[in-house]
Amino acid sequence: MTDSPGIKIQRSTGLKITLILVSLFFVGLFLFLPLIEIFRKALQNGFSTYFSALADSETRSAIRLTLITALLCIPFNLLFGICAAWALTKFDFFGKKFLLTLIDLPFTVSPVISGLVFVLIFGAQGWLGPWLMEHDIKVVFAVPGIVLATLFVSFPYVARELIPLMETQGSEEEQAALTLGANGFQTFWRITIPNIRWGLLYGVILLNARAMGEFGAVSVVSGHIRGLTNTIPLQVEILYNEYNFVGAFAVASLLAFLAIITMVLKTFLEHKETDL
Secondary structure, three states: OOOOOOHHHHHHHHHHHHHHHHHHHHHHHHHHHHHHHHHHHHOOOOOHHHHHHHOOOHHHHHHHHHHHHHHHHHHHHHHHHHHHHHHHHOOOOOOHHHHHHOOOHHHHHHHHHHHHHHHHOOOOOOHHHHHHHHOOOOOOOHHHHHHHHHHHHOOOHHHHHHHHHHHHHOOOHHHHHHHHOOOHHHHHHHHHHHHHHHHHHHHHHHHHHHHHHHHHHHHHHOOOOOOOOOOOOHHHHHHOOOHHHHHHHHHHHHHHHHHHHHHHHHHHEEEEEEOO
């Protein structure tokens, strides 16, 4: 004896409602409640205290270093992502699968381990340490080390967003443009970039969020030098460990605000990609 269509619809409706309620519960518990608590703690002593915490010289230095690091990482990883996605989707070559595996490496390696690798390479006792010290070049426990560590943990995002998009689109339009006499540069700017622009922006947004919020790798290579090598996440840790909870949550609210902006832009770009 089989179920009637009405019973099947009722069961599927009940399952749908259950899944929605479970999803909303976890989203509220692990996303909205922490966000609300961050802003509540940050503003519990009023806006004057909140802005005073953000105006602290060490906090301003951390914000400045975080922005500089993100601005340096975005163009490099943007260029890498476009080149890697182009190579992997438009050409066949030996080692293609290996390159794809390497792109996923930062997703599988702990950020702390990646930071330690940079210390072992560029640190005073590392492979290049003596040569760097001889030429008075500072990498580890300085801004270059922070940029390198952030570059490593964030470089897959643009490539990983573009690769499936470009595979779906194929290469027919590029081949048609080349057949009609366009050169490679013209094909890239007039055909490829317009076709991937929303995916490109999507990858840059995720890249920027990861670069500004990175903690593990940066913590290892920064040295935690106040006012010099502390980024926003490291500044939050220092303030919290010093029991300056209002200051810690005030600085953390900047990252929370970044997360909210990232989610809004991510949703917007997903709708744009769907419309296309």
